[in-house]
Amino acid sequence: MAGHAFVGIALHRFAEIARRIDPKFPVRQGLPSSQILTSYVGLLVEGKSDFEAIEGKRGDRFFQEALGLSNVPSAATLRQRMDALGVPGSEAVDALLVPLLKRGKAKFSPVSTGHVPLDIDVFCLDNSGSHKEGVGRTYAGDDGYAPVAAYLGAEEGYCLALELREGTQHSAKESHYVLERVIPRALALTKARLLLRWDSGFDSEQLYAAALNEGAGRVDVLGKWNPRAFDREGCAVAKRGDADTVWMSLRDGKRITTWEVPGRAIEQKDGSAVHLRRILRLTERTTQADGQPLLFPDVEIDGWETTLAEPAETIIALYADHGTHEQFHSEFKTDLDLERLPSGKFDTNVLVLSLAAVAYNVLRLIGQQALLRKDAPVRHPAKRRRLKTVMQEMLRVAAKLTRHARRIALNFGRRCSAFVVWHDLYAAWVAPEDAIAAAPSSA
Incomplete structure (x- = not known):
């Protein structure tokens, strides 16, 4: 899921989630509130809404690195922390939408x-x-x-x-x-x-x-x-x-x-x-x-x-x-899997939908800026790509994660059809000194 790199940039650079969320909801121990919310957005952009789906990410090093997490929460922690944030957390998340898009x-x-x-x-x-x-x-x-x-x-x-x-x-x-x-x-x-x-x-x-x-x-x-x-x-x-x-x-x-x-x-x-x-x-x-x-x-x-x-x-x-x-x-209902909401608590589901709006906009930004180009993976002509298409062509691109010389690198396959648009969009979204190297693999 190489596309999580875009999600991390959108949340931390564009929405500035840590600066806007953590001062409002400080914690004495455990993961900061912004990382709890970021983890759930990372699930939503994959089309997963159940809290239990986070368990499959606990050993995923790239998920943690790309989303800027110090650790990946357990399903119980994710559920409990989102229950605690509730409606006030939803209002804070709503405030991320304008800076994210702007x-x-x-x-x-x-x-x-x-x-x-x-x-x-x-x-x-x-x-x-x-x-x-x-x-x-x-x-x-x-x-x-x-x-x-x-x-x-x-x-x-x-x-x-x-x-x-x-x-x-x-x-x-x-x-x-x-x-x-x-x-x-x-x-x-x-x-x-x-x-x-x-x-x-x-x-x-x-x-x-x-x-x-x-x-x-x-x-x-x-x-x-x-x-x-x-x-x-x-x-x-x-x-x-x-x-x-x-x-x-x-x-x-x-x-x-x-x-x-x-x-x-x-x-x-x-x-x-x-x-x-x-x-x-x-x-x-x-x-x-x-x-x-x-x-x-x-x-x-x-x-x-x-x-x-x-x-x-x-x-x-x-x-x-x-x-x-x-x-x-x-x-929202099918691509983000939100027809049936994950919590039995109304206030928690309010927060879930606010985070869904953030995930939706991140995927829409990726699709509009990368998948409408002539050199994008072959699709029928369109003015907008469905979120499912963005997940398939940009998020689920396979890449090998390597560490070298204190840098993290993603190595794409030589015949990766999405590499050019993936690389160009990533370069446009990050400053040169912070860019993760993304180069075609010789394998």
Whole structure:
């Protein structure tokens, strides 16, 4: 696992984990708190979330050297120390995200309007059959958790927050606290205007107001409108009888019409009001996709509220792009093995998810800076590599660890397809005097 060298650099050089964590959580004996957290991040980047997996690393000299550990903790020590750190430890870990991405020179691609998107969403972790604290019935119909996540960048999706919630908690509940933390982080990472996007679960005047107030004039909002008690059938009848309605046929038996109405007025701290635009789209089906006629027309209403001044088609397309974040959720659940959380204690799992955000961003940095090059290991063209691909091509590269002349060296195979990008990224991440020699082996 030669790629642990990158993890150690990211945590110690970019995030400065020891300087930021140890003064807050001093210990009289045993491993410093920063090394406990670093050990767990080292497991997560391998796709292992169980505390017991650390036992397999206790004899791994490179794991210890690359991550800057004075020793590798036992599974019991790892679990007990993370239990003790809990929520305060999670808050300290969250503070690592901005320096990690800023010093790691993360780039955030914009959308067509020039905004850098900040996507916020809730997803579900299925922990059925367990008796862990906080497990409840989620909106997906499973027993588990419903964490909220925030991602920055149109293509990259760097994680700025991953906060655990009980399974029964509604998306909008206490989400204004999430905005208060996430928006300043995003503003610190990019000079571009932000486009905050969310689904109808966050459709609340309080959240719109919190977003615009925290944005300090640099944030636009695009959210899915929740129709609640809206009279769809009455609206459809009115549109059918209006000669000015413009319908667009998508296929035989299916047509749509789009129009705009004034949205809500959001009051600001200074007493002024921001007026939202509301884009509405009515979809009418008289036949199913296979041509089967319907006894009564099927009517759907969709809506979006925004501060943007773009045409309605652009607004709808920008919101459709918001769906990309579902891929990021999947990477947490499958690639980092966090579908079922490792602890029965809610506060410990809060810390686990904060560390998962750090591990996710480290892997994303490696992938964006190394695996999109032309000389990277052969893969299909892409704007972003999945975390699993980064693990396969960069972390799990085989290399022999040797010591010579008071230096540590990694010797790669002569035909190692990832050597060039591995070496170049390592050279870019370290100062020359501290670099570990990485040279092709003659074997």
